[in-house]
Amino acid sequence: MRILLTGAAGGLGSHTLSYLLSEGHTVIAVDRVPLTETLSSKLPPSHAKSLSNKIVDLTSIQAVTDLFDSFGADNLPEGVIHLAAIPTLGLVPPLETHNINVTSSYNVLYSAASRGIKRIAQASSVNAVGLSFTKEERQYFDRLPLTEKEGYRPVGRICEDQASALVRLFPGTRIASLRFHHILHTKSEAYTHAHSRELWAWSSIDACARSCLLSLTSEGWGQDHNGGGHEAFFIVNEDLIWDGGLSPESRGSGEYTTSALELIKYELQDKNKVGDVDESWWEGNPRRGLWDCSKANILLGWKHVE
Numbered sequence: 001m002r003i004l005l006t007g008a009a010g011g012l013g014s015h016t017l018s019y020l021l022s023e024g025h026t027v028i029a030v031d032r033v034p035l036t037e038t039l040s041s042k043l044p045p046s047h048a049k050s051l052s053n054k055i056v057d058l059t060s061i062q063a064v065t066d067l068f069d070s071f072g073a074d075n076l077p078e079g080v081i082h083l084a085a086i087p088t089l090g091l092v093p094p095l096e097t098h099n100i101n102v103t104s105s106y107n108v109l110y111s112a113a114s115r116g117i118k119r120i121a122q123a124s125s126v127n128a129v130g131l132s133f134t135k136e137e138r139q140y141f142d143r144l145p146l147t148e149k150e151g152y153r154p155v156g157r158i159c160e161d162q163a164s165a166l167v168r169l170f171p172g173t174r175i176a177s178l179r180f181h182h183i184l185h186t187k188s189e190a191y192t193h194a195h196s197r198e199l200w201a202w203s204s205i206d207a208c209a210r211s212c213l214l215s216l217t218s219e220g221w222g223q224d225h226n227g228g229g230h231e232a233f234f235i236v237n238e239d240l241i242w243d244g245g246l247s248p249e250s251r252g253s254g255e256y257t258t259s260a261l262e263l264i265k266y267e268l269q270d271k272n273k274v275g276d277v278d279e280s281w282w283e284g285n286p287r288r289g290l291w292d293c294s295k296a297n298i299l300l301g302w303k304h305v306e
């Protein structure tokens with residue numbers, strides 16, 4: 001498949017780039033900065049032939065239009081994976097983060113969909129349900145385990161709404177918004193980062209890269225008769241990432257016996273941060289995570305394998 005990948009010089013983007021090439025795909029790598037020397041020099045010559053690199057500021061609609069026009073109508077990419085963004089608050093002023101992320105997503109998704117590209121994926125975030133960017137005292141989850149249907153309390157996830165609008169504007173276009181958790185390389189790193197505010201979870205970078213490709217290649221989902229539609233997917237690990245007792249200070253004590261329900265009671269129910277808890281979710285597996293990723297499993301054929 002010929003895939004346009006944005007954010008290709010970034011953390012997840014460069015990993016996804018290597019993964020796509022290793023799976024035999026051709027990639028047009030787009031970023032506002034060049035690919036790192038390390039990445040380019042690591043690519044085997046056979047992979048390097050399948051890669052072209054474009055430097056584009058995706059906030060400029062003219063630059064994005066020129067990029068897509070440069071392919072010609074007969075040589076468009078078959079799929080687009082949009083990962084370019086300012087990934088967290090505090091890197092640039094908040095208004096700039098908003099403008100870069102919202103504008104880039106619209107420019108890329110609109111340009112792709114309006115030219116007839118049907119398979120699109122974009123990075124989203126578990127912050128769509130109000131996680132680390134929500135003030136602690138305002139956190140509330142209607143129901144656990146979390147599914148994509150519940151608890152939509154976004155702090156700046158406008159890009160998902162834009163995707164919903166675009167699939168109505170261009171029927172037959174299919175967009176996956178991939179709600180990643182904290183993206184890390186190893187589970188041991190995850191244990192040092194995971195905490196109650198983020199519901200004790202993470203996303204492995206390998207699993208994220210795989211979800212990007214599966215969003216384009218998976219079959220059998222899409223809401224309208226033309227095979228289009230927009231769906232959000234949690235791309236999160238499935239077990240509880242917590243190696244302490246109940247209190248946050250006990251992190252790292254090597255206690256892997258604290259159950260999810262004990263933690264939920266202590267950190268969420270006792271602090272009125274959760275509505276219903278479906279305890280049957282944890283029957284037979286007390287260390288199961290709080291994130292129900294069965295939608296990605298069923299529709300994309302994705303599983304969080306580290």
Ligand SMILES: NC(=O)c1ccc[n+]([C@@H]2O[C@H](COP(=O)([O-])OP(=O)(O)OC[C@H]3O[C@@H](n4cnc5c(N)ncnc54)[C@H](O)[C@@H]3O)[C@@H](O)[C@H]2O)c1
Nearest residue numbers: 007009010011012031032057058084085087123180182183
């Ligand atoms: N890293 C995480 O833990 C995490 C968690 C949830 C969601 N996400 C999302 O995943 C995506 C990738 O995150 P990442 O960690 O790889 O971020 P990153 O900062 O490492 O990479 C983002 C890339 O986007 C590029 N970029 C930014 N603005 C651009 C513009 N205007 N034009 C062109 N390129 C531009 C940057 O140059 C960079 O290479 C982002 O959308 C992020 O919000 C990341």
